[in-house]
Amino acid sequence: MDPNEKRLAWGLVLLKFALPFLLSHPAFELHRDEYLYYAQGRHLALGYLENPPLIGLLGWVSSLFGGGDFWIKFWPSLFGAATLWLTLRLVKGFGGGLYALLIAGLGLILSAYLRVHFLFQPNFLDIFSWTLASFFLQRYLLRQQHRDLYWLAGALAFGWWGKYSVLFYVLALLLALLATKHRVLLVRRPLWIAAAIGAALVLPNLAWQYFHNWPLVHHMQELRDTQLQYLSKTDFLKEQLLMFLPVSFVCIGGLWWLFRSATFRVFGFLYVFILALLMLGSGKGYYALGIYPVLLAAGGRWLEGALRARALRLTAAGVIVALALPAIPLLLPLQAPPAMAATNERWGLKDMGILRWEDQKDHALQQDFADMQGWRELTEKTERYFQRLPDSTKAGTVVFGRNYGFASAMAYYAKDPYFRSRIISDNGTHLLWIPDRFHYRHILFVGEEAPPPGDVVWEHFARIHVVDSCTNALSRQYRSPILFFEQTDSTGLRLAVEGIREMKAKFRR
Structure with missing residues (x-):
């Protein structure tokens, strides 16, 4: 990066880290899930019934600093900023410049990640690990050095310790390799050495799973019985659009650009196969969030090449910000609960289904925000x-x-x-x-x-x-x-x- 690009990158990263703290109202407490993951830090183990142990370890570290709300929220903000930094590195790997960095940065800051990187839940670890894996995959495609495959395996192993849904990335990557010229990797020793490294790194948790009779299987069955079976594939695809509505054209353009690139086409197939596997597995829409930093990075590169005029570039960036601003109150608790309830009533959010909870009834607040009180x-x-x-x-x-x-x-x-x-x-x-x-x-x-x-x-x-x-x-x-x-x-x-x-x-x- 040149000096201007570095200044922009660090500015975006700092904004990404600080924004949740600046915009959330102090009247809200932690979310019910956050209490659980923090409690896991009081009972350190190689696994838990609901999730891998990494987030519990982070909760334990937070407890060393007093365990206040800031030190619990610190981790999603930190990993959110790190995910943004990796996204900007992906932009440079795709050949993007200053404007591409700006577009990708805005996309990551002003989208569904605003909510994810506010909550102390395994999702922020999942997204980071997928982005880290994509970064090392891109480095391998550019440099053809075997060590990048080993780092890729390490990133996926880190993802396993964060959230088991990294399996979708692994399976989709194998299918994407088969669908492109990079299928030759599957018969070469470095890839299998990388696979062995990854397997060794997750072995302690697999042993824990074995001695506890595979709670991952029990948990997935419980999710399927209570939640996943009621999800529709149409709603899943609709969520992909809604999560990135302000930058949906950037993501679409990025996907088109990836498929047109002989070097990076594997990322296009990776995205398609991830969505396909998640739909087949009745996954929730946000399970796919980890692959979108790649699309945003490629989309920034595409838009930078498509828009040459300064006025058009400024207009496109302005449109992204203008479309994103109204959604911020839906992603973060900006107001005190009574004021938020009044705003929701004034905006007619009940008619949009935004205030519908798991009980299929409409309430005054979004379910997540109502779950941060009492x-x-x-x-x-x-x-x-x-x-x-x-x-x-x-x-x-x-x-x-x-x-x-x-x-x-x-x-x-x-x-x-x-x-x-x-x-x-x-x-x-x-x-x-x-x-x-x-x-x-x-x-x-x-x-x-x-x-x-x-x-x-x-x-x-x-x-x-x-x-x-x-x-x-x-x-x-x-x-x-x-x-x-x-x-x-x-x-x-x-x-x-x-x-x-x-x-x-x-x-x-």
């Missing part, structure tokens, strides 16, 4: 009640979160270490953290709703006290109750212990 309130009320109990009652009480969100959020906001040590849940990875031998007389329950009639464990308590509930009407946790189940009998305890043992047995060899 957690602190529930924790404070639960902990306050626990502290008022006699010491003898505390010793016989467990705090039960009905799902990972309640348990992880209480563990995050709890002030008393003893209260935190009493928190359990049988949902997801929290199940593995329950001691094999545990005893209780009382349960302080927090969940979306009270246990339903007929649940044999909950019917063995002498009394039930309604403690409180979440009163934030804009929270997804609104009206979630806090209940104190007092004095279980020996049968209730036995049924609970046996039930936990049976659930954990599914993940043991």
